[in-house]
Amino acid sequence: AQSVTQLDSHVSVSEGTPVLLRCNYSSSYSPSLFWYVQHPNKGLQLLLKYTSAATLVKGINGFEAEFKKSETSFHLTKPSAHMSDAAEYFCVVSSFGGTSYGKLTFGQGTILTVHP
Amino acid sequence: DAGVIQSPRHEVTEMGQEVTLRCKPISGHDYLFWYRQTMMRGLELLIYFNNNVPIDDSGMPEDRFSAKMPNASFSTLKIQPSEPRDSAVYFCASSLRRLVFGQFFGPGTRLTVL
Numbered sequence: 001a002q003s004v005t006q007l008d009s010h011v012s013v014s015e016g017t018p019v020l021l022r023c024n025y026s027s028s029y030s031p032s033l034f035w036y037v038q039h040p041n042k043g044l045q046l047l048l049k050y051t052s053a054a055t056l057v058k059g060i061n062g063f064e065a066e067f068k069k070s071e072t073s074f075h076l077t078k079p080s081a082h083m084s085d086a087a088e089y090f091c092v093v094s095s096f097g098g099t100s101y102g103k104l105t106f107g108q109g110t111i112l113t114v115h116p
Numbered sequence: 117d118a119g120v121i122q123s124p125r126h127e128v129t130e131m132g133q134e135v136t137l138r139c140k141p142i143s144g145h146d147y148l149f150w151y152r153q154t155m156m157r158g159l160e161l162l163i164y165f166n167n168n169v170p171i172d173d174s175g176m177p178e179d180r181f182s183a184k185m186p187n188a189s190f191s192t193l194k195i196q197p198s199e200p201r202d203s204a205v206y207f208c209a210s211s212l213r214r215l216v217f218g219q220f221f222g223p224g225t226r227l228t229v230l
Contacts, residue, residue, distance in 0.1 A: 034218045043207060044221040090159065092218075103172065104149070104219055106159040 002027040004093045006107035014115050019063075019078040021110045023091030026072060033074045034092040034104070035065055044090065050074060061085070086114045120222035122208050128228045134196040137225045140189055141210030149219060150183055150193050151207040159207075165191065198229045 007022040025031060035047040048059025055067040061084075065076045074091060091107040121140040129135055141148050149164040163173040168185045176183070180199070185191040195202055205226050209219040 032218075036218075036221075043223040044209075046218045046220065049218045103161060103164065105161075108158050 002029075002031065002093050002095055002103075002105050004091050004105055004107040006089075006091050006110050008110050009108065010111045010113065012113040012115065013081045015083055016080050019076070019081045019085065019112065021076040021089050021091075021112065023074045023076065023107060024072050025074060025091070025093045027093055027095050029095040032094045033065075033067060034094070035059065035063070035074075035076050036090045036092060036106075037087050038090065038109075039087045047076070047089075081112075081114045083114050083116070086112055088112070120208055120210055120220055122206075122222035122225050124225060125223060126226045126228075128230065129198055130230050131199055132197045133229075134194065135198045135202075135227060135229075137193040137206050137208075137227070139191045139193070139208030139222060141191070141208070142220055143189070145210035145212055145220075146188070147211045147219075148185060148191050149209040149211075150191070151209065151221075152204045153207060153224070154204045162193070195227075198227075200229045203227055203229050 004025045013019055033050040036044040037047050038044050047063050048057045048065055050057045050067045058064045063078045065074050067074050088109045088111050090109050092104045094104050120142055123138045146167050150162040151159050152162055153159045160175055162175045163183045164171055165185045181195055183193045205224045207221050207224045209221045211219040
């Protein structure tokens with residue numbers, strides 16, 4: 001079984017300040033973890049992925065995430081928010097084992113608002 | 117590559133009508149997924165295929181929903197008869213077997229059932 005919890009449904013930051021979107025996961029097998037972004041009325045775009053290589057993962061648009069097995073976390077960060085970062089972000093877990101193989105389990109999403 | 121292609125992008129229909137959503141996955145991908153997104157329930161996995169074979173359809177809400185994948189480059193999701201509560205955005209996604217690249221999503225079909 002696998003699950004993912006995004007700890008904040010809404011995050012609001014000012015332009016130029018750091019962004020932190022929190023995600024905790026559970027998985028019976030070695031997980032793959034992803035962050036997707038969805039802009040209004042758009043499809044989902046892959047931001048970054050962790051698949052058992054380096055624990056600090058760099059993605060597009062300056063985002064990065066760190067896999068912490070001891071904390072079962074995969075928080076998404078960005079040093080300086082831009083207005084164009086305003087969107088909904090989904091933390092996603094998948095695994096290579098069991099009946100969940102190949103399935104993505106999505107968190108409920110975090111809406112990021114960026115103020116001028 | 118053109119990415120995952122879905123059609124139509126928008127569909128408005130009346131209750132009781134049959135609706136067919138279409139998806140063309142990325143060439144070479146052997147997994148295909150259908151999702152539904154609503155404000156109330158978020159993103160839900162409906163069904164997924166591996167090498168054109170349905171693997172898990174436990175997310176399909178009712179018998180009114182059916183999905184097929186007749187070949188590696190085409191899949192359909194059909195709702196018959198449609199109901200207003202089926203109004204949602206339906207996404208198709210595809211991925212490679214090893215999953216190391218994640219799933220790639222199409223732009224979605226926004227379905228409105230009146």
